[in-house]
Amino acid sequence: MLKEIGIGGVLGIIAGLLLLGLNIYPLLFLLILVLLVFKMMDLKGGLKKFNPVKGGNSSKKGLICFQDIGGQKVAKRELQEALDFLKDPGMIKAMGIRPLKGILLVGPPGTGKTLLARAAATYTNSEFIPAAGSEFIEMYAGVGAQRVRQLFMQARALAKNNKKKSAIIFIDEIEILGVKRGSHNSHLEYDQTLNQLLVEMDGLSLDDEVAILVIGATNRHDLLDKALLRPGRFDRIVQVELPDREGRLQILKIHARNKPLAADVDLEKIAIETFGFSGAQLESLTNEAAILAFREKARQLGTKHLKEAIDKVMMGEKLDRKPDKEECLRIAIHETGHAVVSEYIRPSSISTITIVPRGKALGYIRQIPEKDSYLYTKEHLEGQIAVLLGGAISEEVVLGSRSTGATMDFEQAVELARKIITSGLSSIGVVSPRDLPDGALHEYIKEIISSQEEKVRSLIRNYLPAIQNIAYHLLEKERISGNCLRELLGKEKKNAV
Numbered sequence: 001m002l003k004e005i006g007i008g009g010v011l012g013i014i015a016g017l018l019l020l021g022l023n024i025y026p027l028l029f030l031l032i033l034v035l036l037v038f039k040m041m042d043l044k045g046g047l048k049k050f051n052p053v054k055g056g057n058s059s060k061k062g063l064i065c066f067q068d069i070g071g072q073k074v075a076k077r078e079l080q081e082a083l084d085f086l087k088d089p090g091m092i093k094a095m096g097i098r099p100l101k102g103i104l105l106v107g108p109p110g111t112g113k114t115l116l117a118r119a120a121a122t123y124t125n126s127e128f129i130p131a132a133g134s135e136f137i138e139m140y141a142g143v144g145a146q147r148v149r150q151l152f153m154q155a156r157a158l159a160k161n162n163k164k165k166s167a168i169i170f171i172d173e174i175e176i177l178g179v180k181r182g183s184h185n186s187h188l189e190y191d192q193t194l195n196q197l198l199v200e201m202d203g204l205s206l207d208d209e210v211a212i213l214v215i216g217a218t219n220r221h222d223l224l225d226k227a228l229l230r231p232g233r234f235d236r237i238v239q240v241e242l243p244d245r246e247g248r249l250q251i252l253k254i255h256a257r258n259k260p261l262a263a264d265v266d267l268e269k270i271a272i273e274t275f276g277f278s279g280a281q282l283e284s285l286t287n288e289a290a291i292l293a294f295r296e297k298a299r300q301l302g303t304k305h306l307k308e309a310i311d312k313v314m315m316g317e318k319l320d321r322k323p324d325k326e327e328c329l330r331i332a333i334h335e336t337g338h339a340v341v342s343e344y345i346r347p348s349s350i351s352t353i354t355i356v357p358r359g360k361a362l363g364y365i366r367q368i369p370e371k372d373s374y375l376y377t378k379e380h381l382e383g384q385i386a387v388l389l390g391g392a393i394s395e396e397v398v399l400g401s402r403s404t405g406a407t408m409d410f411e412q413a414v415e416l417a418r419k420i421i422t423s424g425l426s427s428i429g430v431v432s433p434r435d436l437p438d439g440a441l442h443e444y445i446k447e448i449i450s451s452q453e454e455k456v457r458s459l460i461r462n463y464l465p466a467i468q469n470i471a472y473h474l475l476e477k478e479r480i481s482g483n484c485l486r487e488l489l490g491k492e493k494k495n496a497v
């Protein structure tokens with residue numbers, strides 16, 4: 001605020017001097033000089049201003065316990081085990097165990113690494129000091145190292161002030177500060193910062209008045225300097241994975257605790273439909289569902305709000321841009337094609353079809369995953385290719401031509417075909433794609449896709465009246481549920497008999 005008033009004032013003075021016809025150049029020169037001096041002071045003072053200790057256990061966010069974290073059974077167990085040395089240092093000493101100085105949490109974004117570190121601080125009654133790797137890196141050599149020293153000093157001081165025996169320093173995105181030495185352009189600053197962290201960690205001892213544990217979090221474990229992972233530094237690595245179905249259910253329950261759920265809501269079904277979601281996405285889902293219910297002035301969150309929130313988290317916000325009627329019909333035919341093939345390959349696999357544009361998609365289908373799968377058979381991959389081709393082939397059969405709307409589908413279909421070949425599941429057996437003659441990989445991919453194209457074309461022809469009917473229904477409603485689709489498909493089958 002003061003800065004804005006200052007800038008306004010200076011501009012006012014300059015305007016005034018100009019109006020009076022006075023020479024403003026000496027004043028401008030003086031101003032630039034003053035600004036330069038301030039900038040220099042700011043750079044030096046940057047060290048003093050650096051204050052990573054914004055959190056602390058007494059922060060407004062409140063205490064986080066391991067019970068507040070859904071899923072992550074293995075990560076919690078591994079972490080808790082490692083923390084016992086902070087809870088019972090006497091025992092660790094008596095057993096001659098080398099104290100743990102650092103724990104590295106490795107996993108995709110939003111899986112709860114920060115939550116785990118906060119819970120670790122609560123569990124051990126330690127002061128919690130959060131910082132991010134990026135806060136340590138400046139263009140100027142020495143600044144980062146100084147900040148690392150300050151961080152450890154502040155951790156000790158804060159713990160002492162709050163009468164705690166231990167402190168947990170949490171460094172998020174540690175790969176920024178712990179990147180392999182010599183691998184960065186301005187490596188002098190990076191190397192000095194990392195060296196300082198190593199020095200600080202080496203200096204930690206069980207006899208210290210305040211025991212310090214450093215918890216680092218990263219999703220790029222591969223970028224870290226080996227020295228950081230050496231025993232005696234970050235020698236406990238805890239994997240924090242995307243939650244499985246049970247984990248997703250627990251996370252949904254945690255975030256639905258403070259929300260009024262309608263009686264029809266089955267969180268288990270929502271957990272099934274959210275394969276691949278991180279904890280942060282599940283939190284966002286429950287929040288978006290509450291916003292949707294609020295917008296509708298509903299008193300409770302219903303299944304429809306949660307399902308729409310899944311679409312929003314997956315695909316992005318609804319777009320205002322609306323295609324014209326002809327394009328909408330084409331989109332409806334395209335999406336119906338995908339859906340009918342999906343239902344044919346795996347009955348009851350469709351959760352929703354919609355032609356409401358969201359994110360980059362003009363329309364989309366959402367499938368219900370059969371189960372949390374981490375391995376796929378050839379039949380499964382071929383089925384997925386068929387579903388992806390269903391959109392374009394439906395356009396071709398019903399409207400006589402295809403459109404650019406299938407570009408992404410084809411990209412994914414080609415990727416799946418490539419996977420069939422590289423996993424040794426294709427007719428050419430186990431091969432190294434690099435050793436195949438020029439153009440051969442392309443030919444094999446084409447072969448897999450063409451064979452699926454043939455099957456899908458004949459399937460779409462068989463279901464032509466059903467596809468037309470469902471597409472018109474979709475055009476009218478804009479969004480239909482999997483159950484509604486199955487009902488319409490069932491009716492069409494009966495009519496055909």
Ligand code: ATP
Nearest residue numbers: 069070108109110111112113114115251279280283
């Ligand atoms: P990043 O790598 O992006 O820093 P992160 O792994 O540290 O992410 P958090 O910051 O811990 O993730 O999680 C973000 C938010 O997501 C949390 O505040 C919480 O609302 C929710 N969340 C993530 N994982 C879980 C979980 N396992 N249980 C409950 N909530 C979770």
